[in-house]
Amino acid sequence: MAESTRTAETVSHPGSGALSAPGAARRYWLVLTALALVGGLSGFGLLAWDNPMPVGSRGFWLIANLRTENLIVMAVVAFCQTLATVSFQTVTNNRIITPSIMGFESLYVAIQTASVYFLGAAGLAMLQGVPQFILQVLLMVGFALLLYGWLLSGRYGNLHVMLLIGIITGGGLGSVSAFMQRLLTPSEFDLLAARLFGSVSNADADYLPIAIPLCLVAGIALWWKARSLNVLALGKDVAQNLGLRHRTQTMQVLFLVSILMAVSTSLVGPMTFFGFLAATLAYQFAGTYDHRYIFPVALLTGFSVLTLAYFVMNHIFYAQGVVSIIIELVGGSVFLIVILRKGRL
Amino acid sequence: MTITTTTAARKQRLFDPKLLLGILVVAALLVVSLFTGVYDIFGNTDGGEMFAITRIPRTIALVLAGAAMAMCGLVMQLLTQNRFVEPTTTGTTEWAGLGMLTVMITFPTAGLNLRMIGAIAFAFVGTMIFFLFLRRVTLRFSLIVPIIGIMLGAVVSSISTFVALQTNMLQSLGVWFAGSFTSVLRGQYELLWIVAAVGVVVFLAADRFTVAGLGEDIATNVGVNYNRVIFLGTGLIAIATGVVTVVVGNLPFLGLIVPNLVSMVRGDDLRSNLSWVCLTGIAIVTVCDLFGRLVIMPFEVPVSVILGIFGSVVFIALLLRQRRRG
Numbered sequence: 001m002a003e004s005t006r007t008a009e010t011v012s013h014p015g016s017g018a019l020s021a022p023g024a025a026r027r028y029w030l031v032l033t034a035l036a037l038v039g040g041l042s043g044f045g046l047l048a049w050d051n052p053m054p055v056g057s058r059g060f061w062l063i064a065n066l067r068t069e070n071l072i073v074m075a076v077v078a079f080c081q082t083l084a085t086v087s088f089q090t091v092t093n094n095r096i097i098t099p100s101i102m103g104f105e106s107l108y109v110a111i112q113t114a115s116v117y118f119l120g121a122a123g124l125a126m127l128q129g130v131p132q133f134i135l136q137v138l139l140m141v142g143f144a145l146l147l148y149g150w151l152l153s154g155r156y157g158n159l160h161v162m163l164l165i166g167i168i169t170g171g172g173l174g175s176v177s178a179f180m181q182r183l184l185t186p187s188e189f190d191l192l193a194a195r196l197f198g199s200v201s202n203a204d205a206d207y208l209p210i211a212i213p214l215c216l217v218a219g220i221a222l223w224w225k226a227r228s229l230n231v232l233a234l235g236k237d238v239a240q241n242l243g244l245r246h247r248t249q250t251m252q253v254l255f256l257v258s259i260l261m262a263v264s265t266s267l268v269g270p271m272t273f274f275g276f277l278a279a280t281l282a283y284q285f286a287g288t289y290d291h292r293y294i295f296p297v298a299l300l301t302g303f304s305v306l307t308l309a310y311f312v313m314n315h316i317f318y319a320q321g322v323v324s325i326i327i328e329l330v331g332g333s334v335f336l337i338v339i340l341r342k343g344r345l
Numbered sequence: 346m347t348i349t350t351t352t353a354a355r356k357q358r359l360f361d362p363k364l365l366l367g368i369l370v371v372a373a374l375l376v377v378s379l380f381t382g383v384y385d386i387f388g389n390t391d392g393g394e395m396f397a398i399t400r401i402p403r404t405i406a407l408v409l410a411g412a413a414m415a416m417c418g419l420v421m422q423l424l425t426q427n428r429f430v431e432p433t434t435t436g437t438t439e440w441a442g443l444g445m446l447t448v449m450i451t452f453p454t455a456g457l458n459l460r461m462i463g464a465i466a467f468a469f470v471g472t473m474i475f476f477l478f479l480r481r482v483t484l485r486f487s488l489i490v491p492i493i494g495i496m497l498g499a500v501v502s503s504i505s506t507f508v509a510l511q512t513n514m515l516q517s518l519g520v521w522f523a524g525s526f527t528s529v530l531r532g533q534y535e536l537l538w539i540v541a542a543v544g545v546v547v548f549l550a551a552d553r554f555t556v557a558g559l560g561e562d563i564a565t566n567v568g569v570n571y572n573r574v575i576f577l578g579t580g581l582i583a584i585a586t587g588v589v590t591v592v593v594g595n596l597p598f599l600g601l602i603v604p605n606l607v608s609m610v611r612g613d614d615l616r617s618n619l620s621w622v623c624l625t626g627i628a629i630v631t632v633c634d635l636f637g638r639l640v641i642m643p644f645e646v647p648v649s650v651i652l653g654i655f656g657s658v659v660f661i662a663l664l665l666r667q668r669r670r671g
Contacts, residue, residue, distance in 0.1 A: 175653025
């Protein structure tokens, strides 16, 4: 709402566009620079803090290299989660939901459990590594496509029914996993449990050569679709009126979102409110409706939040294990505050 | 004249011969439940005693918990005017869990009673927050309500997870939340009788809930104190959910699918539907529990798992059906 009034006020401006209000462009670039600085500093801090070697020496870089992997994973996760969340919120025309609730996480748990259940410990070892990662991403994207294709197409296509069915399927899958977990032997369960608690430090570097190109392709496609997204954000009726094929565009964006979410979830496991937190902050920071401006801000915000949280937790509180839970907590609280302040859904 | 005929028709509707049939079916299921188990109660000398210690309490618990959760769902759906609302899609169960956890941490020696009070208090506050939120926020789509409720539940349960992780209770938390009748024994389930009292109150106040379900304006117009009814309803839901969560655990989707199935067949009169809702709730819980007991004998699968699978399938079918009708 605020965005549209702002543009309405400034139509007469010669440089009317996403950042046409006086000072808006300057403010935007300031915010972007600040975020880049914060992200860069905390990222560098993660690499350099507690590094016994002097900065720049060969030993320093050896140790830093070991830590770089984590940093890259964080960047990939931030990229996936923020882009996916922003696009998802635009398509669903609702800024308080996240794609994570669509059952991706439960599917991840169900796939892991099923592989242990049906293949046993030996079969699991066979599936380890890159093929398993690819299979998982394929299954998740396939699941998403099935859901969208079935529920969004046809005469009765309805976005809200699709969302709710996604959530409920997630719940049902969770119960199926719980059922299978009950039937596992304790040793098999131990094997499984190690896989279910995903965190940034658990991500395997071997997956990155596949994960990064996938993300980049999906990300570039979303960037390329940014103008359509701007129109989609106006709602179905307006978008159709302006000549956009609403359903096709929605399905395409949701497909890209599902790739991003599948990569992120397969890489590090569940992160329900992280994307929401980053996207909500990004809307505040960016102050524009244009997705070409929102995306970079969201990406940098997500990266800063993630690196900062890890930096603070690792080096100030020495509580490495709870980072993702802290992010979830803060994200969840922001979610509640946003709902109550908004007053309208 | 018309009034007397409608009362007569209503009486007839209340005491339906079909209801008798339903009662018989449920009674048969309960008898099956009484005689299902690993321990051979006929072959052993202490069979009778075992029967009294485990089987009878378990079956009573099935009746009480099933009826209570189904009724909670019905009342909630009436009060919010939304068909997709129940304790698990509004976060009430998660709040109850958080309340229980809070009591466990602040008073490690607390007994069942204190835990229950904590659970009820938190469930009440949580449900009230949700109701207040529904009244304050303008909704464009009714399906948004359960989505928000589920996300709200996720926030609350992430708080519970965090607290549990900090206090090394994560494992016990998982065990509590998985609703199961396995641990229902004599001396541990009696609190569930509170739920029976809740059921009686719901029966007595049924018409008020129906009127409140028509909306604040209409309710006030016909002389019902809307806020008081909402308060009463929330209190009853919180008590039932709290007690069931502490004694049995989480019973997902029960409150959602039962009232919907009943009203699909019988329409929307709360008072005459109530007995059917209770019966169907009991029947579904009993069947799921029996299935959980039999499928990997001599072990058991928690009833919440079976209910979660079954309930999600039914829920999705309901959604698709509603979508057809628009």
